[in-house]
Amino acid sequence: MSAALPAARPGSDDAPKAAAGAGATGSAAGQHGVGAPPVIEVDGLRTRFGAQLIHDGVQFRIRRGELVALIGGSGSGKTVLLRELIGLQRPTAGSVRLLGTDVWSADEAALRALRRRFGMMFQDGALFSSLDVAANVATPLREHTDLPAPMVDALVGLRISLAGLPPDAARKLPSVLSGGMRKRAAIARALALEPELLFLDEPTSGLDPVTARSLDGLLRFLCDDLGITVLVVTHDLDTVAGIADRVIALGGGRVLADGTLDAVRAVDDPWIRDWFAGAPLRKG
Numbered sequence: 001m002s003a004a005l006p007a008a009r010p011g012s013d014d015a016p017k018a019a020a021g022a023g024a025t026g027s028a029a030g031q032h033g034v035g036a037p038p039v040i041e042v043d044g045l046r047t048r049f050g051a052q053l054i055h056d057g058v059q060f061r062i063r064r065g066e067l068v069a070l071i072g073g074s075g076s077g078k079t080v081l082l083r084e085l086i087g088l089q090r091p092t093a094g095s096v097r098l099l100g101t102d103v104w105s106a107d108e109a110a111l112r113a114l115r116r117r118f119g120m121m122f123q124d125g126a127l128f129s130s131l132d133v134a135a136n137v138a139t140p141l142r143e144h145t146d147l148p149a150p151m152v153d154a155l156v157g158l159r160i161s162l163a164g165l166p167p168d169a170a171r172k173l174p175s176v177l178s179g180g181m182r183k184r185a186a187i188a189r190a191l192a193l194e195p196e197l198l199f200l201d202e203p204t205s206g207l208d209p210v211t212a213r214s215l216d217g218l219l220r221f222l223c224d225d226l227g228i229t230v231l232v233v234t235h236d237l238d239t240v241a242g243i244a245d246r247v248i249a250l251g252g253g254r255v256l257a258d259g260t261l262d263a264v265r266a267v268d269d270p271w272i273r274d275w276f277a278g279a280p281l282r283k284g
């Protein structure tokens with residue numbers, strides 16, 4: 001564990017330029033992760049709940065350094081897939097490898113080591129309502145490290161700042177935060193252990209466009225400047241068009257399309273056509 005993550009607040013006045021401009025320009029599609037090893041490997045994933053087949057052979061790879069948007073209709077199984085990726089819900093069949101570890105056959109020690117290396121922001125934030133922001137962000141540090149309290153406090157302050165929250169947010173309960181601040185607090189907690197992989201479930205849902213684009217800038221910054229591989233589930237066309245290196249579309253239990261924004265939007269599928277209707281074209 002190190003305190004290497006920087007303290008600047010993307011989206012705020014002291015944000016690095018790379019973060020501030022990221023949402024506007026996006027990235028060179030397809031450049032990120034080229035030649036890098038896969039850090040997320042999903043093969044033949046099937047998920048059945050009773051008679052309902054949610055995933056029927058989902059398969060994809062994500063390379064280190066990529067920022068990938070996972071899209072799909074409501075109920076297509078995006079959240080379930082994330083839960084299966086991080087070891088919270090066992091798929092009916094298939095395999096998931098994160099950072100080379102097979103999530104569903106690894107022993108507890110390997111899983112515990114793996115859990116230190118990824119962060120997750122849940123769809124509803126899933127903050128502990130009785131704990132203030134600082135205590136929420138400290139939870140993974142307390143669970144996974146034996147750092148002394150002053151060090152934990154210092155790291156918590158860094159993560160809160162990194163997520164773009166003002167210092168006084170630390171002592172606030174989730175219930176008094178705005179929607180955008182709550183999302184940032186959840187991201188700060190996901191960043192607590194300085195993860196290599198970051199999973200986010202609809203980080204911009206319910207936010208005004210300015211706040212949403214600022215969060216997009218934060219994700220691009222985390223990927224570009226800190227080298228974190230990001231998989232973001234989103235319904236937000238602007239997030240996909242603005243920051244994603246690659247898009248994976250789920251539908252009918254499978255990967256409908258997987259590629260750059262332009263490649264995916266060109267796929268001849270009714271859901272993809274409807275979803276992309278009105279999406280801005282990527283420049284350059």
Ligand SMILES: Nc1ncnc2c1ncn2[C@@H]1O[C@H](COP(=O)(O)OP(=O)(O)OP(=O)(O)O)[C@@H](O)[C@H]1O
Pocket residue numbers: 049054072073074075076077078079080081123
């Ligand atoms: N534990 C469970 N038991 C039974 N059914 C479940 C369970 N978890 C999820 N489902 C069902 O699986 C389907 C996919 O759910 P999921 O939450 O992954 O959808 P989603 O793609 O994330 O949708 P949204 O975009 O609305 O968040 C839904 O029909 C849901 O009701």
Ligand SMILES: [Mg+2]
Pocket residue numbers: 078079080123201
């Ligand atoms: Mg969901």
